Amino acid sequence: MSKHDCKLMLALDLPDRESALEMLNKLRGSLEWVKIGLQMYLKYGASFVREVADMGFKIFLDLKLHDIPNTVASAVKSLQGLPISMLTIHTCGGREMMMRALEAASETNKDLRLLGVTVLTSFNDEGLAETGVALPPAKQVELLAKLATDSGMKGLVCSPLEIETLRKIIPSDVILVTPGIRPAGSDTNEQKRVMTPEMAAKAGSNFIVVGRPILKAENPAQAAKDIIAELENCNG
Numbered sequence: 006m007s008k009h010d011c012k013l014m015l016a017l018d019l020p021d022r023e024s025a026l027e028m029l030n031k032l033r034g035s036l037e038w039v040k041i042g043l044q045m046y047l048k049y050g051a052s053f054v055r056e057v058a059d060m061g062f063k064i065f066l067d068l069k070l071h072d073i074p075n076t077v078a079s080a081v082k083s084l085q086g087l088p089i090s091m092l093t094i095h096t097c098g099g100r101e102m103m104m105r106a107l108e109a110a111s112e113t114n115k116d117l118r119l120l121g122v123t124v125l126t127s128f129n130d131e132g133l134a135e136t137g138v139a140l141p142p143a144k145q146v147e148l149l150a151k152l153a154t155d156s157g158m159k160g161l162v163c164s165p166l167e168i169e170t171l172r173k174i175i176p177s178d179v180i181l182v183t184p185g186i187r188p189a190g191s192d193t194n195e196q197k198r199v200m201t202p203e204m205a206a207k208a209g210s211n212f213i214v215v216g217r218p219i220l221k222a223e224n225p226a227q228a229a230k231d232i233i234a235e236l237e238n239c240n241g
């Protein structure tokens with residue numbers, strides 16, 4: 006059986022288009038995947054996504070859609086023609102929402118993989134309970150992950166600390182995308198529960214999402230290359 010591969014994704018969390026393009030110019034050839042979030046997408050829209058894709062990067066659009074099934078399906082259809090390879094939706098939108106979103110994606114962009122977001126890692130027990138969810142966050146993550154994969158979702162975003170549990174309860178063809186990664190010795194910033202790239206890859210992550218350790222490095226291209234080298238060691 007071949008071992009799974011774990012790839013690096015850059016979280017493009019920068020204040021404006023110019024600094025983002027400058028950073029991507031430095032990173033061209035050093036990494037393949039870029040995550041564009043709400044901050045950039047709401048400011049610069051589809052043309053910015055096309056610009057990044059035209060530079061040769063593959064795009065994960067992190068919009069975390071959550072609405073009634075018809076609205077989410079229509080939103081996915083609205084992205085038709087946009088060169089994106091991954092898109093996030095909230096699994097707590099429920100089975101019908103996820104199924105309708107998957108149907109819309111298969112009709113409009115065969116290469117698009119929808120990723121389910123379970124419980125945001127910013128929630129603690131009390132915060133989640135306040136929203137009416139009685140289960141502790143870790144159990145709610147498992148419940149939503151199962152619901153998502155039962156609904157046909159082929160990818161989930163999760164904390165690296167959830168990989169081991171999720172790998173036991175989800176089909177093996179479901180990919181796990183994990184932020185909360187810090188290379189050994191780097192600043193954790195406000196991320197509290199982190200893993201190194203090597204630990205996450207060994208635990209079963211398919212993509213690690215890394216922002217500040219690359220964006221704030223003296224030499225971002227070298228920082229990205231070092232992380233990829235660490236991953237390639239594990240990919241065997």
Ligand code: C5P
Pocket residue numbers: 016018042125126127163164184185186194196214215216217218
């Ligand atoms: O700079 P850093 O490596 O912490 O960036 C991580 C990226 O992953 C950010 O875009 C952040 O919003 C995102 N993210 C996260 N933790 C989650 C979900 C998303 O850090 N649970």
